[in-house]
Amino acid sequence: MSWIFLILAGLFEVIGVIGMNLITRNKNIRSFVVFVFGLGLSFTFLSLAMQTLAMGTAYAIWTGIGTVGSGVVGILLYGESKATIRIVFMAMVLVAAVGLKIIS
Template sequence: MSWVYLILAGIFEMIGVAMINSLYKNKNWQSFVLMLAGFGGSFLFLALAMKALPMGTAYAIWTGIGASGGAILGMLLYGESKDWRRVVFIVMVLGAAVGLKLVS
Protein backbone atom coordinates (compact mmCIF):
# COMPACT_ATOMS: atom_id res chain seq x y z
CA MET A 1 0.00 0.00 0.00
CA SER A 2 2.93 2.33 0.61
CA TRP A 3 3.79 2.32 -3.10
CA VAL A 4 0.23 3.39 -3.90
CA TYR A 5 0.59 6.21 -1.37
CA LEU A 6 3.85 7.24 -2.99
CA ILE A 7 2.32 7.34 -6.46
CA LEU A 8 -0.61 9.37 -5.10
CA ALA A 9 1.87 11.74 -3.45
CA GLY A 10 3.55 12.25 -6.82
CA ILE A 11 0.23 12.88 -8.56
CA PHE A 12 -0.78 15.44 -5.95
CA GLU A 13 2.64 17.07 -6.37
CA MET A 14 1.96 17.38 -10.09
CA ILE A 15 -1.39 19.02 -9.33
CA GLY A 16 0.27 21.47 -6.96
CA VAL A 17 2.91 22.41 -9.54
CA ALA A 18 0.29 22.84 -12.28
CA MET A 19 -1.71 25.09 -9.98
CA ILE A 20 1.33 27.29 -9.30
CA ASN A 21 1.41 27.95 -13.05
CA SER A 22 -2.34 28.51 -13.12
CA LEU A 23 -2.16 30.86 -10.14
CA TYR A 24 0.62 32.86 -11.80
CA LYS A 25 -1.45 33.27 -14.97
CA ASN A 26 -4.96 33.70 -13.54
CA LYS A 27 -4.48 34.94 -9.96
CA ASN A 28 -7.78 33.48 -8.75
CA TRP A 29 -8.73 31.86 -5.47
CA GLN A 30 -9.63 28.52 -7.09
CA SER A 31 -6.07 28.02 -8.30
CA PHE A 32 -4.76 28.95 -4.87
CA VAL A 33 -7.05 26.48 -3.08
CA LEU A 34 -6.19 23.71 -5.57
CA MET A 35 -2.48 24.46 -5.15
CA LEU A 36 -2.76 24.14 -1.36
CA ALA A 37 -4.81 20.96 -1.70
CA GLY A 38 -2.32 19.50 -4.18
CA PHE A 39 0.71 20.14 -2.01
CA GLY A 40 -1.18 19.17 1.16
CA GLY A 41 -2.22 15.85 -0.37
CA SER A 42 1.30 15.36 -1.65
CA PHE A 43 2.89 15.73 1.77
CA LEU A 44 0.17 13.65 3.45
CA PHE A 45 0.63 10.69 1.09
CA LEU A 46 4.42 11.03 1.18
CA ALA A 47 4.30 10.81 4.98
CA LEU A 48 2.07 7.72 4.78
CA ALA A 49 4.41 6.09 2.26
CA MET A 50 7.46 6.78 4.42
CA LYS A 51 6.01 4.70 7.25
CA ALA A 52 7.08 1.61 5.30
CA LEU A 53 9.55 2.84 2.66
CA PRO A 54 13.09 4.11 3.24
CA MET A 55 13.25 7.90 3.28
CA GLY A 56 15.82 8.19 0.49
CA THR A 57 13.91 5.93 -1.87
CA ALA A 58 10.53 7.52 -1.13
CA TYR A 59 11.85 11.05 -1.52
CA ALA A 60 13.72 10.31 -4.75
CA ILE A 61 10.70 8.65 -6.36
CA TRP A 62 8.34 11.37 -5.13
CA THR A 63 10.51 14.11 -6.61
CA GLY A 64 10.97 12.10 -9.81
CA ILE A 65 7.24 11.72 -10.30
CA GLY A 66 6.65 15.38 -9.46
CA ALA A 67 9.41 16.72 -11.70
CA SER A 68 8.68 14.44 -14.66
CA GLY A 69 4.95 14.85 -14.29
CA GLY A 70 5.27 18.62 -14.05
CA ALA A 71 7.35 18.70 -17.21
CA ILE A 72 4.86 16.46 -19.03
CA LEU A 73 1.91 18.60 -17.88
CA GLY A 74 3.79 21.68 -19.09
CA MET A 75 4.19 20.11 -22.51
CA LEU A 76 0.58 18.92 -22.73
CA LEU A 77 -1.29 21.81 -21.13
CA TYR A 78 0.93 24.89 -21.38
CA GLY A 79 2.62 24.59 -24.76
CA GLU A 80 6.13 23.97 -23.45
CA SER A 81 8.76 22.51 -25.76
CA LYS A 82 8.31 18.87 -26.78
CA ASP A 83 11.88 18.53 -28.03
CA TRP A 84 13.00 14.90 -28.21
CA ARG A 85 15.99 15.60 -25.93
CA ARG A 86 13.66 16.88 -23.23
CA VAL A 87 11.57 13.71 -23.50
CA VAL A 88 14.73 11.57 -23.26
CA PHE A 89 15.73 13.24 -20.00
CA ILE A 90 12.23 12.84 -18.57
CA VAL A 91 12.41 9.13 -19.40
CA MET A 92 15.82 8.98 -17.69
CA VAL A 93 14.38 10.50 -14.50
CA LEU A 94 11.51 8.00 -14.52
CA GLY A 95 13.95 5.16 -15.27
CA ALA A 96 16.04 6.15 -12.27
CA ALA A 97 12.92 6.08 -10.07
CA VAL A 98 12.04 2.60 -11.32
CA GLY A 99 15.65 1.52 -10.72
CA LEU A 100 15.44 2.71 -7.12
CA LYS A 101 12.29 0.66 -6.63
CA LEU A 102 13.97 -2.41 -8.06
CA VAL A 103 16.93 -2.21 -5.68
CA SER A 104 14.99 -1.28 -2.54
Protein backbone atom coordinates (compact mmCIF):
# COMPACT_ATOMS: atom_id res chain seq x y z
CA MET A 1 0.00 0.00 0.00
CA SER A 2 2.89 2.35 0.72
CA TRP A 3 3.99 2.26 -2.95
CA ILE A 4 0.49 3.33 -4.00
CA PHE A 5 0.66 6.16 -1.46
CA LEU A 6 4.02 7.17 -2.90
CA ILE A 7 2.72 7.22 -6.47
CA LEU A 8 -0.29 9.28 -5.38
CA ALA A 9 2.06 11.66 -3.56
CA GLY A 10 4.03 12.16 -6.76
CA LEU A 11 0.92 12.72 -8.84
CA PHE A 12 -0.46 15.26 -6.39
CA GLU A 13 2.92 17.01 -6.42
CA VAL A 14 2.42 17.51 -10.16
CA ILE A 15 -1.01 19.03 -9.45
CA GLY A 16 0.64 21.35 -6.92
CA VAL A 17 3.19 22.42 -9.53
CA ILE A 18 0.38 23.06 -12.02
CA GLY A 19 -1.21 25.25 -9.34
CA MET A 20 2.09 27.09 -8.90
CA ASN A 21 2.16 27.73 -12.63
CA LEU A 22 -1.44 28.95 -12.53
CA ILE A 23 -0.54 31.37 -9.75
CA THR A 24 2.24 32.90 -11.85
CA ARG A 25 -0.19 33.35 -14.75
CA ASN A 26 -3.18 34.76 -12.84
CA LYS A 27 -3.37 35.24 -9.12
CA ASN A 28 -6.89 34.12 -8.30
CA ILE A 29 -8.42 31.93 -5.63
CA ARG A 30 -8.75 28.94 -7.99
CA SER A 31 -5.01 28.92 -8.63
CA PHE A 32 -4.23 28.99 -4.92
CA VAL A 33 -6.75 26.22 -4.21
CA VAL A 34 -5.16 23.96 -6.86
CA PHE A 35 -1.71 24.69 -5.40
CA VAL A 36 -2.64 24.07 -1.76
CA PHE A 37 -4.84 21.05 -2.60
CA GLY A 38 -2.11 19.42 -4.70
CA LEU A 39 0.78 19.93 -2.33
CA GLY A 40 -1.31 19.27 0.77
CA LEU A 41 -2.37 15.85 -0.50
CA SER A 42 1.12 15.23 -1.84
CA PHE A 43 2.71 15.70 1.58
CA THR A 44 -0.06 13.69 3.24
CA PHE A 45 0.48 10.69 0.97
CA LEU A 46 4.27 11.06 1.21
CA SER A 47 4.09 10.89 4.99
CA LEU A 48 1.89 7.78 4.80
CA ALA A 49 4.33 6.12 2.40
CA MET A 50 7.30 6.94 4.62
CA GLN A 51 5.78 4.98 7.50
CA THR A 52 7.06 1.79 5.87
CA LEU A 53 9.44 2.90 3.11
CA ALA A 54 12.97 4.16 3.66
CA MET A 55 13.10 7.95 3.71
CA GLY A 56 15.76 8.23 1.00
CA THR A 57 13.94 5.89 -1.36
CA ALA A 58 10.56 7.50 -0.79
CA TYR A 59 11.89 11.03 -1.25
CA ALA A 60 13.87 10.16 -4.38
CA ILE A 61 10.91 8.49 -6.06
CA TRP A 62 8.51 11.25 -4.98
CA THR A 63 10.72 13.95 -6.46
CA GLY A 64 11.32 11.82 -9.56
CA ILE A 65 7.60 11.44 -10.22
CA GLY A 66 7.15 15.16 -9.65
CA THR A 67 10.05 16.10 -11.90
CA VAL A 68 9.09 13.87 -14.81
CA GLY A 69 5.37 14.54 -14.38
CA SER A 70 5.90 18.29 -14.37
CA GLY A 71 8.12 18.00 -17.43
CA VAL A 72 5.48 16.01 -19.30
CA VAL A 73 2.75 18.46 -18.29
CA GLY A 74 4.96 21.33 -19.46
CA ILE A 75 5.42 19.67 -22.84
CA LEU A 76 1.76 18.69 -23.30
CA LEU A 77 -0.02 21.74 -21.87
CA TYR A 78 2.40 24.64 -21.97
CA GLY A 79 4.35 24.14 -25.18
CA GLU A 80 7.72 23.56 -23.53
CA SER A 81 10.63 22.06 -25.45
CA LYS A 82 10.33 18.48 -26.71
CA ALA A 83 14.08 18.22 -27.28
CA THR A 84 15.30 14.66 -27.45
CA ILE A 85 17.97 15.23 -24.81
CA ARG A 86 15.34 16.55 -22.40
CA ILE A 87 13.23 13.42 -22.88
CA VAL A 88 16.33 11.22 -22.47
CA PHE A 89 17.13 12.83 -19.13
CA MET A 90 13.52 12.45 -17.95
CA ALA A 91 13.74 8.77 -18.91
CA MET A 92 16.93 8.49 -16.86
CA VAL A 93 15.06 9.81 -13.82
CA LEU A 94 12.38 7.15 -14.35
CA VAL A 95 15.00 4.41 -14.72
CA ALA A 96 16.61 5.52 -11.47
CA ALA A 97 13.24 5.45 -9.68
CA VAL A 98 12.51 1.95 -10.97
CA GLY A 99 16.00 0.88 -9.89
CA LEU A 100 15.31 2.13 -6.36
CA LYS A 101 12.04 0.19 -6.32
CA ILE A 102 13.80 -2.98 -7.47
CA ILE A 103 16.47 -2.84 -4.76
CA SER A 104 14.10 -1.77 -1.96
